Amino acid sequence: MRLRSCCLTALVSAVLLASCASQPPQATKPQPLPDGLRADVAVLETTDLHSNILSYDYYKQKADPTLGFERTVTLIRKARSQFTNSLLFDAGDTIQGSVLADYQAQVQKIGCDQELAIYKSMDAIGYDGGTIGNHEFNYGLPYLSQVTGTPMNVDGAGQQHCAGPHYPLVLANVNSVRDGKPIFKPWTMIERKVAAFTPDGSQLSVPLKIAIIGFTPPPIMQWDKQNLEGKVTVTGVVEAAQKYLPEIQAQHPDLVIAILHGGMNTSPYTPEMENGGWYLAGVPGIDVLLMGHEHTDFPGPRFANMQDVDDKRGFVRGVPAVMGGFFGKDLGVIRLALVRQQDHWVIDKSKTISQVWPICPPMMVGGKPTISPANCVPADPQVQLVVGKVQQATIDYVNTPIGQTAVRMSTYFADEGDMSALAPVNAAQIDYVQQELPSAHPELARVPVLGSAAAFRTGFGGPDDYTDVLPGPLTLRSAADLYFYPNTLTAVKVDGRGLKAWLEQSAQRFNRIDPNATGEQMLINDKYVGYNFDQIQGGIAYVIDVSKPAGQRIVKLIYHGRPVKPSQTFVVVTNNYRASGGGHFPGLDGNNVVLAAPDGTREILARWLQQHPSLGNQDLPPASWHFARLKTHGPVVFTSASDKQAVAETDGLHNVKQLRDNGDGTAVYSIDLAH
Known part of the structure; x- marks a missing residue:
C-alpha cells in the first residue's frame, strides 16, 4: 500500500511537471513607451468618389483630366512617399454616381463572386477603412449587402458572404428593424506599426491602435424611402457616437477617428440633421474627424465664418478635420503630430495641420486662380489595368442607338x-x-x-x-x-x-x-x-x-x-x-x-x-x-x-x-x- 502510494505520488509529480513544461511562458508586459516620443501620422481621405474611377466623361466621350480616382491614386502615392506613417480612409458615396456604376448595378449586374470596379481600384492602392454614404443606398439594400460583402438581417438581403472591399466598412447609425442591430459593424479597431522618434532622435517601431466609427446622413430615410422604409431605422450622428464611444474607450485605443458622410451646420442640432459634423466634433472622445457629402473642401473659405472652426489649419471645435472634395478631384490630408505624455498619445495641435491636395493645382491667370488640364497630375497606370474591361463594356453599352x-x-x-x-x-x-x-x-x-x-x-x-x-x-x-x-x-x-x-x-x-x-x-x-x-x-x-x-x-x-x-x-x-x-x-x-x-x-x-x-x-x-x-x-x-x-x-x-x-x-x- 505504501509502495503504491509512493508510486502514485511520483506519477502525479511527473504529470504536473510535464503539464508545467507544456504551458507557454508568461508573456512579459511590454515596456511603457517613453514620454516625449513623437510620431507624425498622415491621415489621408477620399470622399464622394461616386465611382469616377477613370478620368473620363461618359457623356461627351472624351478624357477629363480634372477628375478621377486614377489621379487621386497619384496623390496617395505621393503622400505615402512624403510621410513615413500614413492611414487611408474613404468617407462614402463610393459605389454610385457614374455611368460605369449604373452599368454594374443595373445592366450587367455583377455576381456574388465579383468585386465592384471601384472597390477593386481602391484595393489596388490599399485602404485602412471607410464608411457608407447616402448614395450607397440608391440601388437597394440587397445590392449594398452583396457588393460590400456584408450579410444583413433585413428583408431581401442575402446572408451569404459575397466579394467586397478588402478593408473594413463601419456604420454606427443605421440599424435593422428585425433585430435592432447595426447593418454594418458600427466601429472597429485597427492596429498598425508606426515609426516614432525619441527626443534624442532614435527611431522606434511602436504599435498604434486606431478605432474608426462611421456615420451616414439621417435623411436617407426620406431620400431612399422606397429602399429603406420598414427595413432599417436611423439615429442621429451624435446619439450614435455617444452610444458606442464607451465600448470603444474600453478597448483603450490610441486614436478615435470619426468618418462622417456629412458636412457642417451650426443650426440647432436635431437627430435628423443632414450635416452634423460640427456637433460630432464636440462629442468627447473623438480625436479626428473625416467629412464628406457637401462636395467641397475643408479647410476652405466656405467655412470661414463658422463658429469654433479654423478654416485655414483645419480644426473643428479643436478637433483636426478634413473634407476632401468629390469625384476624385482632391485628396484630404491631415498631418497628425502625436506626442507621448503620461503613457498616452496626445495630439500636438500646434504642429497638426489639415490640407486638401487637388489633382489639378490652380494656376494664376490674370490674377485669378484657374484650373488647367495641363496642370493636372498624371493618372496612375495601375487603375486602368484593373478596370479596363468593364470600362470598355460600359462605353459600348451607352452607345446603343x-x-x-x-x-x-x-x-x-x-x-x-x-x-x-x-x-x-x-x-x-x-x-x-x-x-x-x-x-x-x-x-x-x-x-x-x-x-x-x-x-x-x-x-x-x-x-x-x-x-x-x-x-x-x-x-x-x-x-x-x-x-x-x-x-x-x-x-x-x-x-x-x-x-x-x-x-x-x-x-x-x-x-x-x-x-x-x-x-x-x-x-x-x-x-x-x-x-x-x-x-x-x-x-x-x-x-x-x-x-x-x-x-x-x-x-x-x-x-x-x-x-x-x-x-x-x-x-x-x-x-x-x-x-x-x-x-x-x-x-x-x-x-x-x-x-x-x-x-x-x-x-x-x-x-x-x-x-x-x-x-x-x-x-x-x-x-x-x-x-x-x-x-x-x-x-x-x-x-x-x-x-x-x-x-x-x-x-x-x-x-x-x-x-x-x-x-x-x-x-x-x-x-x-x-x-
Whole structure:
C-alpha cells in the first residue's frame, strides 16, 4: 500500500511537471513607451468618389483630366512617399454616381463572386477603412449587402458572404428593424506599426491602435424611402457616437477617428440633421474627424465664418478635420503630430495641420486662380489595368442607338429659362403616369398630370459639367446625360396651393434683385443647389419675379389659360428623392404619393425617346415659365460655360449676352430682365 502510494505520488509529480513544461511562458508586459516620443501620422481621405474611377466623361466621350480616382491614386502615392506613417480612409458615396456604376448595378449586374470596379481600384492602392454614404443606398439594400460583402438581417438581403472591399466598412447609425442591430459593424479597431522618434532622435517601431466609427446622413430615410422604409431605422450622428464611444474607450485605443458622410451646420442640432459634423466634433472622445457629402473642401473659405472652426489649419471645435472634395478631384490630408505624455498619445495641435491636395493645382491667370488640364497630375497606370474591361463594356453599352433628334438639348441656360433638356424628361414622365395612373387610381383618371424636373448638371463640377445633347443620333448615353441620377419615378397629388408653394421653393434658386442697384448683381443663389430648382410643365405657365422676397416670387400661375385655384387638384410627376422629402419642399414628405413606379426615370426616358425616333420640337412641351419684366440700373449677371451665347439665341433667350471670358472655360453673362 505504501509502495503504491509512493508510486502514485511520483506519477502525479511527473504529470504536473510535464503539464508545467507544456504551458507557454508568461508573456512579459511590454515596456511603457517613453514620454516625449513623437510620431507624425498622415491621415489621408477620399470622399464622394461616386465611382469616377477613370478620368473620363461618359457623356461627351472624351478624357477629363480634372477628375478621377486614377489621379487621386497619384496623390496617395505621393503622400505615402512624403510621410513615413500614413492611414487611408474613404468617407462614402463610393459605389454610385457614374455611368460605369449604373452599368454594374443595373445592366450587367455583377455576381456574388465579383468585386465592384471601384472597390477593386481602391484595393489596388490599399485602404485602412471607410464608411457608407447616402448614395450607397440608391440601388437597394440587397445590392449594398452583396457588393460590400456584408450579410444583413433585413428583408431581401442575402446572408451569404459575397466579394467586397478588402478593408473594413463601419456604420454606427443605421440599424435593422428585425433585430435592432447595426447593418454594418458600427466601429472597429485597427492596429498598425508606426515609426516614432525619441527626443534624442532614435527611431522606434511602436504599435498604434486606431478605432474608426462611421456615420451616414439621417435623411436617407426620406431620400431612399422606397429602399429603406420598414427595413432599417436611423439615429442621429451624435446619439450614435455617444452610444458606442464607451465600448470603444474600453478597448483603450490610441486614436478615435470619426468618418462622417456629412458636412457642417451650426443650426440647432436635431437627430435628423443632414450635416452634423460640427456637433460630432464636440462629442468627447473623438480625436479626428473625416467629412464628406457637401462636395467641397475643408479647410476652405466656405467655412470661414463658422463658429469654433479654423478654416485655414483645419480644426473643428479643436478637433483636426478634413473634407476632401468629390469625384476624385482632391485628396484630404491631415498631418497628425502625436506626442507621448503620461503613457498616452496626445495630439500636438500646434504642429497638426489639415490640407486638401487637388489633382489639378490652380494656376494664376490674370490674377485669378484657374484650373488647367495641363496642370493636372498624371493618372496612375495601375487603375486602368484593373478596370479596363468593364470600362470598355460600359462605353459600348451607352452607345446603343435609340433614335435621332433635331433639337439641341442643353442645360447651359437652364436657370435662365431654357427648358430644352428638361422638356423630354417631363414629356416622358407625364406620358408614363397618364398610362399607369387610371388603373392604379381610377378616381384620378381625369386629374391634370404635370411633370417636374430639375437640371442636374449646371456647372457645379466645372465648365464641362453641363448636359449637352447635340442634334443627330441619340444613344443610351444621351438619356443618361439628360437624366443624371438613378432615381425612380414617383407621382404625388397636390392642390393649387401646394403647387404654388412647390414653385416658390424652387424660385429660391435666385438672389433677390434690386432694380435700383447700379453695380453687378448675381442672379443665381449659389447656396441653393441647381438640382433643387424644379421646373414644372404640362399645360401650366408661370412668372417668377426676382425683385420680390423668397416665398412671394410666383406672380402668375395659370393652367390652360386660367388662374390656378388654391383647391384645384393636380398630379405632379417627380422622382423618389423629391416625393419623399428630399430638398425639404413644403407638402412633400411621402404621404401624398399616388404612384411609385418600379422603373427608373432614366429608363422611362430612354423608352420614350425610342418611341419618338425623330425627335422634334413638336414632340416636346413648350417652356412654361419666364422672368417678370424688370428694368435694372445695373447688369444682372450669371456664370456658364464660355462661348455659348449662340445656344441661348437658338433656344429663344435673346436677352442673354456674354460679357467676359474667365479664361477657365467659363464666362460671365448678363441677362436683360426688361425684355
